[in-house]
Amino acid sequence: MSLAGIQAAAVTRPAPAPLRLLPLPQGRLPGWCDRFLQPVDAGDIFATRLWHDTTLAHALPRGATPLLGLCAEETALLPLLRGASGALQSLTTPYSLAWRPLQARGVGASAWQTAGASFGAALRFRAPLRLEALAEDAPGLEEWLAGIASAGLAVQRYRHFGNWHEALVPGAGWAGYLAARPPALRSTVRRKLDRAGRDFRFEMQTRPGPALDRAIAGYLAVHAGSWKPAEPAPGFDPALMRAAAAQGALRLGLLRDAAGQAVAAQYWLVSGGRAWLLKLAHLQAQRAASPGTALTAMMIRHLIEEEAVQQLDFGRGDDGYKGLWVAARRQRIGLVLAHAGHPLGLLALLRRRLAGWMGR
Template structure:
């Protein structure tokens, strides 16, 4: 990579990220799964939007960071999909803030005179985000922040077991779990799959069967979940749970989790239950059984309910953090100027609509 310009855009393919990206990527089990090759290669192969071309922004004279992007209809945006829970720049190992600010400034110069670059599902506290945005702003690009989605999670106090976790839940959920688990013990069977093989393939089919009978809309990329489960199982990170009716073995609920950060965090990727059986609360039963297993056997210390502010999540985990989006706009580009104008008009409307303004 020697002799490379300060920043440049490098094409990638649906076959996966180039090998040189490995030094920027996390190990999927020990680090951040959603910043790993396992995640990105699965996304590229199974959930890249139609017409999108993957692009990597290699930033700075010292190659201090890579930004996984995609180009659609001539515009650049973060390389994300409907399944993305967390997108972030990928700093080089040991890259310091000064180098990342310089990298952002270099990238900003590269992106001048171009249509706005949209980043979303961004953790504002992720390593490298703040200095990169500072550098981009110094290069004339205006980072326009917007609220994107919430992320509900909870870090468990040291030594927390199942009973302590359950005791800390709201009384309504605690009572429901206690009652429904007692009934489920008589009428259902719980199966957990964590390794590749015939059981995993059967579990994936059960998940798809439950998903099809649930309240959820059709999947935009129907092959993605199965592909990700196979990859995660091969790495020892998958926890796929299926709840079955004891009478006939029919699946009533299914969900899968990824365990990363050295076994400390468990993140639920997808969950569903058969809508016709909702009176028995199979989804609640399965979530409780999965969490008990994750706490007691895997020893996780953080539960993460992923992307979105669904009302049920705050009963299961207690803390919300904000995922943001950023539009990087060049005020000298027509589309950038329009983005800045829209932001200014939005602020004006909110100010005029506020009680203080009306008073």
């Protein structure tokens, strides 16, 4: 059904149950949220307790208050933040790769529109709300947005960030994957792997324990000696690695020199045949040896040959190197939900209309 058809059908429906906004004083999701969450091995790592609890405990923006929006007779759950200004937004941070409304297990697809209407009704006469890191093709998204629009809100979309990824050819293995890379990268990988085999030692950590603690210390030392800026939430990456290791989802790789110093480090999360690259770095002092390139190749080779992953995902952003390792790009979007009954909502609508008049 088209968006217009969904909106027309909604006119005859009864008013949805009101949205409930619930605080999170403990800094983690309560147990009753589990019916909305995915298991760690289900292939949707950003809809798991692992991801949300680590974000709540270690990555909240300064002055933000976490909330849960419980929609339409508890059919959908929205992890949210109330910012220092009082405006609502999605529970997203600079570490977020994906966000979406979470539907209760066993609830049919038709409930998305009702949940959207419940959410939209609660936003009437409020300041605009911003939702980020949504997949354009997320199941139920159009129905949910139609429900929001039926409550009188304008839904404004914008481009948030690019996400580079690739579905691997079944049975192609590492050789097939490498053969599909650009010629320059193939040549570089072969040369750097040969050198890394002579000069460096590859290490991978996946489980909790002292070895993981040493590897995390190595990762942090590499990050500090790299080109990357300081982290906005320094505790997030170590906490996520430890939590993911406890549930079997972590793949932390390092290259160490002959003295045992880590010269490159990166970590991935794996779930349901998918692998996401969260962070990578190498020492600037070792740049000539390209340890980062060698480590990325080693990690991908391991993921393909030892774990038979079916999809690689290079996370957030359009860094130039990503298109060399994976071939497809998709757009993550943001949404501004605005109601003309609030001065800031009216201003957002006027700006949108002016942009339309000016052809932007």
